Structures are given as C-alpha cells and as structure tokens.
Amino acid sequence: MSSHGSHSALGSPSLANKLVRLTLIAAALFIVALFLVLPLVSVFVQAFAQGWRMYVDAVRQDDVISALKLTLLVTALAVPLNVVFGIAASWAITRFDFVGKNALITLIDIPLAVSPVVAGMMYIEVFGLHGWFGPWLDAHNVHIVFAVPGIVLATIFVTFPFVARELIPFMQAQGSDEEEAAVVLGAGAFSVFWRVTLPNIKWALLYGAILAASRSIGEFGAVSVLSGHIRGRTTTLPLAVEMSYNEYNFTAAFAAASLLSFAAVITLAIKKILESTSGIHSSAGREKDRA
Amino acid sequence: MPAPARPAKSAFRLLRRSSPLPGFGLSLGFTLFYLTTIVLLPLLAIVLRGLRGGPGVFLHAIATPRVLAACRVTLESALLAALLSAAFGMLVAWVLARYRFPGRSIMDALIDLPFALPTAVAGISLTTLYSSDGWLGRFLEPHGIHIAFTQWGIVIAMSFVGSPFVVRTVQPVLEELDHSMEEAAASLGASRWQIFTRVLFPVSLPALLTGTALAFARAAGEYGSVIFIAGNMPMKTEIAALLIVTKLEEYDYTGAAAIAIAMLVLSLLVMIAINLLQWRIQRREGKRT
Numbered sequence: 001m002s003s004h005g006s007h008s009a010l011g012s013p014s015l016a017n018k019l020v021r022l023t024l025i026a027a028a029l030f031i032v033a034l035f036l037v038l039p040l041v042s043v044f045v046q047a048f049a050q051g052w053r054m055y056v057d058a059v060r061q062d063d064v065i066s067a068l069k070l071t072l073l074v075t076a077l078a079v080p081l082n083v084v085f086g087i088a089a090s091w092a093i094t095r096f097d098f099v100g101k102n103a104l105i106t107l108i109d110i111p112l113a114v115s116p117v118v119a120g121m122m123y124i125e126v127f128g129l130h131g132w133f134g135p136w137l138d139a140h141n142v143h144i145v146f147a148v149p150g151i152v153l154a155t156i157f158v159t160f161p162f163v164a165r166e167l168i169p170f171m172q173a174q175g176s177d178e179e180e181a182a183v184v185l186g187a188g189a190f191s192v193f194w195r196v197t198l199p200n201i202k203w204a205l206l207y208g209a210i211l212a213a214s215r216s217i218g219e220f221g222a223v224s225v226l227s228g229h230i231r232g233r234t235t236t237l238p239l240a241v242e243m244s245y246n247e248y249n250f251t252a253a254f255a256a257a258s259l260l261s262f263a264a265v266i267t268l269a270i271k272k273i274l275e276s277t278s279g280i281h282s283s284a285g286r287e288k289d290r291a
Numbered sequence: 292m293p294a295p296a297r298p299a300k301s302a303f304r305l306l307r308r309s310s311p312l313p314g315f316g317l318s319l320g321f322t323l324f325y326l327t328t329i330v331l332l333p334l335l336a337i338v339l340r341g342l343r344g345g346p347g348v349f350l351h352a353i354a355t356p357r358v359l360a361a362c363r364v365t366l367e368s369a370l371l372a373a374l375l376s377a378a379f380g381m382l383v384a385w386v387l388a389r390y391r392f393p394g395r396s397i398m399d400a401l402i403d404l405p406f407a408l409p410t411a412v413a414g415i416s417l418t419t420l421y422s423s424d425g426w427l428g429r430f431l432e433p434h435g436i437h438i439a440f441t442q443w444g445i446v447i448a449m450s451f452v453g454s455p456f457v458v459r460t461v462q463p464v465l466e467e468l469d470h471s472m473e474e475a476a477a478s479l480g481a482s483r484w485q486i487f488t489r490v491l492f493p494v495s496l497p498a499l500l501t502g503t504a505l506a507f508a509r510a511a512g513e514y515g516s517v518i519f520i521a522g523n524m525p526m527k528t529e530i531a532a533l534l535i536v537t538k539l540e541e542y543d544y545t546g547a548a549a550i551a552i553a554m555l556v557l558s559l560l561v562m563i564a565i566n567l568l569q570w571r572i573q574r575r576e577g578k579r580t
Contacts, residue, residue, distance in 0.1 A: 020483070021390060024382065024386050025386055029394070032383065032398055032401060032402075035379070036401050036454075037401065038420060039416040040404060042426065046416075046419060085321070085322065087318075088317070088321045088322050089318070089326075091314060091318040092315065092318040092319040095312050096312070097310075106562070107326060108326065110330055111330060113508055113559075114558060115511070115535075115551075115554050117535050117551075118512070118535065118551045118554055118555065121539060121547060121548070121551055123333055124539065125336035125337050126332065126333050130544055132336060153329070156329055157330065157333075160329060176310075176312060180310075180311050183313070184311065188313075189313035189314055192313065193314075211406075214406075214407050215406075218411075218412070220409060220514070220515035221513075221532065224514075224536070225539065237409075238409045238410075238412070238515070239411075250419075257409075257411070257412040257415060257416070260409045260412050261412055264404065264407035264409070265407075267407045268403055268404065268407050271403065276396075281463075
C-alpha cells in the first residue's frame, strides 16, 4: 500500500496528471453510483413507496415470517457443516503433503464454477423420484426433493468452498511451527486444535463463515429448482421475493427484498471491519496465493 | 470427473510426509467423504443421465433450435457482460489501488455488493430501474434504448453479478506492484500513458484475463438476476439456465441434463483456462525473483 509515494517519486504531478486523476476518480464514482448504489437504493425506495404502514404490514405477513424462519434454519444448518468441512480440508491440505493435493484444491472450487440451476438439478437426479435413491426414499416416506432437506443440500453445495478458500491460504501462510511445538511439548490432538490452531485462525474462519452465511441467505437458483415453491413450507426469503413479484405484488416483493438487502449491507460492513482490524482479505481475487 | 479413490489407511501412510501433527486420516477422510457426497456423486448423476441414451440422444436433445438459440443468447450475453466487467473492473481497480480520496473505503466495500446482494433482489431491482417507467428506463426509452426485456437487460444483469471478480483480481496486483519499474520507465523519459500501456498493463494482464474469465463463468451460469429482466422469450431472450428449469418442469430430464452437461463442459474449459493463466503468472513471478 505504498501508492502515496508514487506521484512524488515520479516527479511533481503536473496539471495534466491531476486532471487525469480527477477524471478517473469521477468516472469510477459515477459508474459505481449508477451501477451498484442505484439498484440498492431502489430496493428500499420501492419497499417504502406505499408508505411505512404498508411496508410493516408486508413484512409482518405470515408468508414472509415463515420464509424468514426457513432461510435462517437453512443457514444455521449449512454454514456449520461447511465450517467443519473447511477446517478439515485446510488442516489436511496445509499441514500434510500427499499425492493429489493440487487436484483436491481444484475439486473444492467446483461449486463456484457450476451454475446454481445445474447444482439444484444434480440433487433431483440423485434424490428425485426418477433419480438414484428416489424410489427407495419415497417407499420409506422420506422427502428430500421439493422439501426442506433439498433446500439445505442445495445451500450446502453453493456455499461449499467459501470457508475452505479463506482458510487454506491463511493457514498456508501461517505455517505449522506453533502446532508442532505444542505436539512436541506433549499436547494432545484436541488441545492443539483448541488452544493453538483455533485462536490463530478464528478471524479467517469467521470471515469465511460470514461469506457462506451471506450466500446461504440469498441463494436463489439452486434452491428454486429444489423447493417446489410451497407457500409457508418450502419458500425461503429470496423465493418469497420472486413469488410476490410474479404476482405483481411489488410492495410485498420489495419489502422482502429490503430485508435481504439489509442483510447484504450488514455483511459488507462486517467484512470491511474484519479486513481492517485483522488484515484478512477476500481470497476471491487472490488466486495466486493458492497453489 | 474421476472421483478420487479412497486408499486404505496403510496407503495413507505411504503418501504422507512424516509430520508430528495428528489428524491426517480423519481430516482427509472427512474432506474426501464430504466432497464425494456433496459434489462429485451428484455431478456424476447428471453426466450419467445426459449420456444414458448414447451420443445420438444427447445430440438430438442439444441440437434443437430452441436449445441452440438459448446457448447462443447465453454465450453472447456472457461474453459482452465479461467485457463490460473487464472495463469497469480495470477502471475501478486502478482508482482504488492508486488514488486516495474521500469515500474510497466505502467504494471499496461496495464493490462486493453483487456478491452479497441476493440475485433475486438484484433481478427485480434492475428490472424496475430499466423498465419504461423506471428511474433509468424513463430517460433511455425515449431515445429508443430498450434494456428491460431485451438481450441488453441480460447483459446488464450479468455484468452486475460479474463485476466484482475483475476488481478483486486486478486490485491486489496493482497494489503490490513494484514502483521501481515505473520509476525506471519515467526516468528513461516514458510518458504516463506509455508507462501504463508498456509497463502496468502488461503486468496486470494475466490478472485481468483471470478476472474476466471468472466473470464470464459466473455470467454464463447466472439465473436469479437474469430471469426477471430478460423477458424470457424463447429463441430471443431465453437463457440456457432458464431452459434447464423449463425442461425440468416438463419432466424432460434428459433434455435438461444435456444442456447441463454443455454448461459443465463450458465451466470446465474456463477453469482450465484460469489454471493455465495462474501457472503463467507463477512462472513469471518465479523468473523475476
């Protein structure tokens, strides 16, 4: 972050340079405002277009409340599972050498490259009535597709790599000296993890979990394919947005959307705070750290 | 997609470097089990479904005018959106990495908004903005510019979701760039434009291409933000992801799986391209040090 020095090092900035700089900053601000801020602001304006009272009524509808509950339930199941997976995968990958490690790292990224719709469809092929286990599950009265378990599976899939992707580069950079010292001094496996590893990785872990939670709350495509859109039972908040919108009930659609947008803004704020206090950065762009 | 076979416990010991740390078998075992159940087997299920009838049935499912049109619309729009994201991303990454100005850190945080904002929310918001009585559509439609319910709407939605990828891949490269190269170029009499085109742009090109490829992959598979603004007219503004959903609703599992396989092959090609780019970047960095 030494960009302060660049101009002085390249000679005193001329008028032309200042002009270029101002133009570029203005252009970037304009595009970000038009392209990113406007859609966000528009959600809240539309939600309150019919007045505060209509907004409160729309948010307090049974359908919205039950959708919110389901969304939180799905997130509460999917995120911890992916946290456990993220810790296990990064422990294996960063603390040991084994054949096929790079292949494993690439395989973990697959869900990022798969269309959400294809992700949802996969589980129909496995658990649906025409799929591998569908007939057997149906005979035993277990419902996964077009039911809550399918929604949870779809959410696990789309958030699968998030924790691992944050932890792997972080634990790689940290090295295993402290843990090896703990083992040499006689610490057991559990206390190495609990007393040494976890305190070291807690911020990166939290960062990854927040990214995963944010995506869980907002996932639409994969969940949509597996949900069956049963009102009050298999409708998450993003699906409630879609259903109200398609029924031309725009106040209800944008009211539900405003809750999700609020969650998104909170996520961005927490991310920013974590980045500035603990020096963690998103791995989204840091491909080169990973090999 | 070959599923990694789970070697027996004794074979594990042969594969690992001796390390005093505990938990290798447990952590790798759980990782492989979870990866196989959640990702690899379900993917295999789609591939098997699509290829069950043999290549003839697969090609027959793909080579219908409606599917081909959906693939063309998707690829065209995703390509345009990736180029838009690249232009947007390069500008914003440059400004964020090089300049300090009021509001910079808010702008930096806002870049990730498309990652955080649910796609359905982005979809209905963009549709409202660009429809004929929306904040933007109101000014564009009198000039004959129609965005909502045309292919341009698809491009706008896809570039919205793809834009953070380019910023977040290029920004760290520009931030970590060694200033001595620029200073050397400046002391040799290069203008700022020459420094950009001859020094900074070539160095950041692999990152720019990686980010653009990621944005393209995301755009090609995008569903939630696109379906509201697209209008979804078969042959014209119907994307491949939506056609999969339509086919699933019609119980045409083979047809849906065929399109899904085509999309998976596309993502596989993009992943290979990105890995090659990363390999080139690492080789270049290795040379420099």
